[in-house]
Amino acid sequence: MRHFHNHRLWRLVLLAMLVPLAFIGFWPSPVDQPLQGQLARFLQFLHRNGIPAWFNYKVVEATANVALFIPLGFVGSHAFSESGWWRIGAFSLSISACMELGQLLFLHNRFASPIDLVTNASGAVIGALLAAHLVRRLEARRLSATGL
Numbered sequence: 001m002r003h004f005h006n007h008r009l010w011r012l013v014l015l016a017m018l019v020p021l022a023f024i025g026f027w028p029s030p031v032d033q034p035l036q037g038q039l040a041r042f043l044q045f046l047h048r049n050g051i052p053a054w055f056n057y058k059v060v061e062a063t064a065n066v067a068l069f070i071p072l073g074f075v076g077s078h079a080f081s082e083s084g085w086w087r088i089g090a091f092s093l094s095i096s097a098c099m100e101l102g103q104l105l106f107l108h109n110r111f112a113s114p115i116d117l118v119t120n121a122s123g124a125v126i127g128a129l130l131a132a133h134l135v136r137r138l139e140a141r142r143l144s145a146t147g148l
Contacts, residue, residue, distance in 0.1 A: 010079035017072060018095070024068070025099035029109045032061070065119035066126065069096075073127025081135075085128040092124030093117060 024031055032039065039060065047053055069092055076088045083091075096117050104112035 005081070007079060007081065010075055014072070014075045014079045017075060021068070021072065021095070022099075026102055026107065027110075028107060030111075032064075062115065062119045065116055066123035069120045069123030070127040070130070073124030073129075074131045075127075076124065077128040077131040085125055085132065088128040089121050089125040093121040096120035 030036075039057065043056060043060070046055065072092055072095075073085075073088050076091060077083070077085065080087070080091075099120075100112040100114075100116055103110035
């Protein structure tokens, strides 16, 4: 349980996580570009087999953005445990805004999107809430084990 309260360690992990996130955000072409044909064929297969048409590339992309930022929110909430989930959301929103602005200004093959801001921040908030829930559960388990 002690490692959950080691803020310095969590801050180092958070810093390390920002490096691959920057590579993903500032890659010159969309990171899913090599897989777009396969993804389109897979989605067509799903649609032919009963998955509704609304489950399309945009849904997959939005879900991927949420999933990408869940670990950031989880680690961020441990790194800055005194901050509320909304601060972790604001932190991730600012990171996402920097990525989207960079794409808009410097990466002409990338597409800046306000939807990405929402999905990225949502993922971080989900991660922060999951972390808070985990800590509460572990604390409750520890207290019940000690008989308090």
